[in-house]
Amino acid sequence: MTVQEPGTPTAPTVLVTGGTGYIGGRLVSVLEASGVRLRCLARRPEALESRVSPTTEVVAGDLFDPPSLDRALAGIDAAYYLVHSMGTHGDYLEKDRTAARNFGQAAKRAGVRRIVYLGGLATGDETLSKHLESRIETGEVLRASGVPVVELRASVVIGSGSLSFELIRALVERLPVMICPRWVSTLAQPIGIDDVLAYLAGALTLPGQESRTCEIGGADQASYGDLMREYARQRGLKRLMISVPLLTPRLSSLWLGLVTPVYARVGRELIAGLKNKSVVTVPGALSAFPVRPVGLGEAIGRAIRHEDHAFALTRWSDARSSGGESPSPAGAPLGSKLVDARTMRVTVEPDRAFAPIASIGGERGWYFGTWLWRIRGAADLLMGGVGMRRGRRDPTAPAVGDTLDFWRVEAYEPGRRLRLAAEMKLPGRAWLEFEVVPDGAGALVHQTAVFEPVGLSGLLYWYVLLPVHRVMFQGMLREIARRAQGGRP
Numbered sequence: 001m002t003v004q005e006p007g008t009p010t011a012p013t014v015l016v017t018g019g020t021g022y023i024g025g026r027l028v029s030v031l032e033a034s035g036v037r038l039r040c041l042a043r044r045p046e047a048l049e050s051r052v053s054p055t056t057e058v059v060a061g062d063l064f065d066p067p068s069l070d071r072a073l074a075g076i077d078a079a080y081y082l083v084h085s086m087g088t089h090g091d092y093l094e095k096d097r098t099a100a101r102n103f104g105q106a107a108k109r110a111g112v113r114r115i116v117y118l119g120g121l122a123t124g125d126e127t128l129s130k131h132l133e134s135r136i137e138t139g140e141v142l143r144a145s146g147v148p149v150v151e152l153r154a155s156v157v158i159g160s161g162s163l164s165f166e167l168i169r170a171l172v173e174r175l176p177v178m179i180c181p182r183w184v185s186t187l188a189q190p191i192g193i194d195d196v197l198a199y200l201a202g203a204l205t206l207p208g209q210e211s212r213t214c215e216i217g218g219a220d221q222a223s224y225g226d227l228m229r230e231y232a233r234q235r236g237l238k239r240l241m242i243s244v245p246l247l248t249p250r251l252s253s254l255w256l257g258l259v260t261p262v263y264a265r266v267g268r269e270l271i272a273g274l275k276n277k278s279v280v281t282v283p284g285a286l287s288a289f290p291v292r293p294v295g296l297g298e299a300i301g302r303a304i305r306h307e308d309h310a311f312a313l314t315r316w317s318d319a320r321s322s323g324g325e326s327p328s329p330a331g332a333p334l335g336s337k338l339v340d341a342r343t344m345r346v347t348v349e350p351d352r353a354f355a356p357i358a359s360i361g362g363e364r365g366w367y368f369g370t371w372l373w374r375i376r377g378a379a380d381l382l383m384g385g386v387g388m389r390r391g392r393r394d395p396t397a398p399a400v401g402d403t404l405d406f407w408r409v410e411a412y413e414p415g416r417r418l419r420l421a422a423e424m425k426l427p428g429r430a431w432l433e434f435e436v437v438p439d440g441a442g443a444l445v446h447q448t449a450v451f452e453p454v455g456l457s458g459l460l461y462w463y464v465l466l467p468v469h470r471v472m473f474q475g476m477l478r479e480i481a482r483r484a485q486g487g488r489p
Contacts, residue, residue: 013037013075014204015112017063017103018082019048020401022162023118023196027080028052030197036204041072046411047401063099069106078114078204079107081142084134093134100138104145114148116203118196121153121189121215121278132276143211150203151213152196152285155278156227158218158299159193160306161393164227168300169307170389172232177240183274184225185243189217192299195291202289214285219295221279230300338462340449340473344481350436351415353443355396356483357434358418361404362392367483368475372468373405376424380406385425407432426451428458434480445484447477 014031018024019040031038032053039057042048049058061068063083073079081103084096107115120135122128128136139151156164171178199216206212222230225241232239285291294302346353360366366373377388390403398418402409407420415436422430428451435446449469453459 012077012204013039015039015041015073015076015079016082017041017080019052019058021082023157023193023200024080024082025051026193027082027197027200028056030201031204032056034201034204039072039076041069044401050399051401063102064095066102066106069102070109073106073110073112076107076110076112078116079103079112080200081115081117081138084138093130093137096134096138097141100141101145104142104147107147108145112147113209114150114204115142115145116200117142117149117151118200119151119153121155121217121280123277123279123281126276129276139213148209149211150206151211152199152203153213153215154191154196155189155217155280156191156224157193157196158190158227158296158303159196160303162193162303164190165300165303168224168227168231172228172235172237172239175239176237177242178228180225180241180243182243182245184228184241185223186274187221187223187277187279188274189221189279190227190296190299191216191218192294192302194302195293195299198291199285199289202291206288212288214288215280215282216285216293217278217280218293218299220297222296224274227296227300230296231304234297234301234304338451338453340469342447342473342477344445344447344477345439345442346445346481346484347442348484350438350443353445353481353484354415354434354436356480357436357445358398358414359396360418360480361407362395364395366405366476367479369472372472377406380424383425386423426458427455427461428453445477445481447473447480449473 014036016024016028016031016038017040019028019042028038028040028051032055038052038055039059040048040052041061042058043060043062045058045060052058059072061072063069081100083099084092104115117139119139120132122132122136135153139149139153142151143149158165195218196216199214228239228241356367374388381387386403386406388405390405392398392404393402397414398404398409398412400409400412403423404420406422406424408423409418410421410431411417411419411433417433417435419431419433422432430452431448431450433446433448433450435448437444437446451458451462453462
């Protein structure tokens with residue numbers, strides 16, 4: 001399979017799943033520049049359409065809805081499978097198994113000639129963690145479809161916005177003294193995100209029609225402790241690391257949740273996987289691909305430079321699975337929507353009135369009752385939720401699908417509307433929406449909080465916290481108006 005010049009009729013048609021995720025989002029840009037005809041599958045196409053080229057087709061589909069996969073895979077030559085369910089609620093092994101089976105069978109029916117899959121690398125005979133077991137099994141399920149699969153098994157991925165890099169950066173920047181559990185010393189072979197993308201793009205044109213499994217890693221073998229020491233060296237920070245044999249994955253995950261963007265549920269899976277050594281033992285990828293991976297120092301240096309220049313192009317937390325599929329218990333009856341709606345007039349044009357709204361959250365905070373927001377975030381972490389540490393991808397320009405602390409951007413119209421869907425632990429579902437409309441020489445700022453409770457617990461939650469919510473929401477709207485009229489976000 002060869003890639004032709006852009007616009008030629010023989011250029012292959014390629015499908016990407018996971019385009020809203022950390023790696024998939026960056027791969028889309030690489031493939032757009034390579035000349036393939038690109039199609040992306042998304043459960044919510046609006047979360048991806050603003051991030052891709054006008055030449056890229058975005059289609060609606062769900063891995064648990066086979067008919068939608070048949071439509072998405074029609075006419076496809078090769079497909080990238082870059083999804084997993086680790087961040088979701090429930091038994092994600094079974095979800096990953098079912099999703100891969102559905103996708104493989106649909107690809108077979110559609111006559112797809114190759115599936116490219118990015119999995120996880122594990123070395124040795126130790127019992128695999130649940131996450132790595134799922135990653136290995138997913139490759140097996142895809143191959144069982146009969147479609148040739150190129151499976152790339154990667155060690156720790158280093159890049160701006162990656163889970164590993166955000167974990168390292170937060171720990172080293174915030175803690176001059178670190179208590180390091182046993183998992184910090186497990187050996188891995190970290191690989192830079194640019195090299196991962198080069199391998200993925202190269203898998204599209206790899207000669208041969210048979211299935212292949214390739215282990216990929218960077219030029220150096222290193223532990224998480226080595227990664228933290230190298231980051232500290234490049235940042236000019238002196239850090240003391242004290243090793244201890246204690247701290248279970250559960251305790252470690254709670255600790256990570258307090259000082260990093262990695263919340264407890266994902267932290268437990270991450271740490272459980274770090275008991276498994278992940279170094280390349282079969283270096284066949286170096287001869288099969290024209291890729292020469294960089295070493296640890298260069299990979300971390302690139303990540304630091306990209307973070308310092310602006311912000312990560314994509315982040316691990318922006319994947320839909322990172323916040324769970326629904327904050328409500330599965331199958332629980334939802335009640336009528338409860339609404340807190342407020343409006344305030346400002347004496348500035350709509351664009352200026354909207355500026356503080358577009359910049360809310362992350363480093364700037366929520367403008368009012370910051371300590372109350374932090375308490376809510378801490379409580380969410382203790383309940384296994386995402387907490388407030390995900391921040392935001394861009395300080396001034398949100399996009400549909402972005403995470404914003406413990407919210408996710410569900411709708412965004414620059415200068416007019418921002419709607420956020422809650423991903424914190426709640427007995428129901430919640431949204432927070434801001435809308436700015438012209439009003440003579442000024443503008444009206446509408447702020448609406450909506451809660452859809454689950455049963456009696458949801459109703460109790462709303463009415464018990466109603467006095468607090470009234471104070472917080474009124475204060476937030478008042479501060480948005482003050483900032484807009486003061487000319488600063």
